[in-house]
Amino acid sequence: MRYKSMKRKLALEYVLMMPFVIAGKLYGKIFKLKTQHKVFLFFPNGDIGGSPKVNIDITNCLKTYSPIIFFSKKPNNNLFKERFKQTGVPIIDLHRKIDNKLYHFVNFFYRGVIASWINAVENPVVLGGEVIFFYKIIPHLKKSAWCVEVCHLATWLEYSIGFIDKIDVRVFSTERLKKDVELQYKKNKLNSSYFKKLTFIENAIEIPAYKTIENNRLQVVFIGRGSPQKRVYLIAAIAEQLHLQQAPVLFSFVGDVERVIDVDKYPYCKFYGNVKDDALLRLIYEESDVLILTSAFEGLPVVIMEMMAYGKVIISTNVNGIPDYIFHEQNGFLISSKDEEEIVQEGVNYINRLVENPDLKRVLGARSREIAKQRFDYRNFCREYMEVLRFC
Known part of the structure; x- marks a missing residue:
């Protein structure tokens, strides 16, 4: 109007x-x-x-x-x-x-x-x-x-x-x-x-102390509300494809995602629900390797800022304020596709790159942490x- x-x-x-x-x-x-x-x-x-x-x-x-x-x-x-x-x-x-x-x-x-x-x-x-x-x-x-x-x-x-x-x-x-x-x-x-x-x-945000994490499987986490804009079903589809490929990846979901997906269909994923315990949430942040978001629109989610501060790789749709902080192939990956099937495929491809190249995960995460220390x-x-x- x-x-x-x-x-x-x-x-x-x-x-x-x-x-x-x-x-x-x-x-x-x-x-x-x-x-x-x-x-x-x-x-x-x-x-x-x-x-x-x-x-x-x-x-x-x-x-x-x-x-x-x-x-x-x-x-x-x-x-x-x-x-x-x-x-x-x-x-x-x-x-x-x-x-x-x-x-x-x-x-x-x-x-x-x-x-x-x-x-x-x-x-x-x-x-x-x-x-x-x-x-x-x-x-x-x-x-x-x-x-x-x-x-x-x-x-x-x-x-x-x-x-x-x-x-x-x-x-x-x-x-x-x-x-x-x-x-x-x-x-x-x-x-x-x-x-x-x-x-x-x-x-x-608070900038936490840095902790080196060496996971046997790449730990990919979604943290957020189970609202339609988040399109959590796309992350579930990415998890399903990687599971079928037998990729060494574990997906975790933090938030009330049961509102938008049937969690029983994804027994190979971990679902925390809403986490009230700050100590548990910090542990999830520390032990994860990647934050993934497939939102249709966003401002700048605080969880992106927090995961940057922990030195994690961000994979996100290229929407609204996110590309002002996540720079493609510098401190994370931006999903540029608009079509939902293509979004899923891009997500799968970026996660496979991190599985195949652990050094890339460390480089991208370190750059995210530096940006967080400078700006937040x-x-x-x-x-x-x-x-x-x-x-x-």
């Missing part, structure tokens, strides 16, 4: 919802937030994943500025909720009240309530993104509220363009995504002032977020 048509749609919605929002604002003034906060963070939920991990990192950077977290989406597993709690930042989970289409007027009401609480603060800071409730809140905030959006995926761009008048800074976790938005703005002939609000901040520093991450949030 184009900028102007999206603005018209939102203007109509704004008029229709106003009675409920006004009621919510009155309620919020009477029943005030019991704790005092400067920063208001809007995240979907405590589900496991790369984007939630970044949200936890941002929260940790902001702990000294009295933040509060609002969850608004029904969780699928909530496996990261405990990590959010460990930050010590209070959480208000609204999903039972507002994530229900049958009672959508309640969502309108809570927009007013939360807006009232934020507007009661002098110069509040509001951060969110890739969660609809954040976008729905910001039109009701006072002008002095400083609104920052965090963007990981291009899937939101057609929707979020309608709110850019209300957003002071748009942060992108990949340079490729920032360029996509610049192109979108050019197509919509937007004023240059909107371009100045766009910035890129590299995500961050926590100190830079926190400093840059402090700057866009105007805390330094």
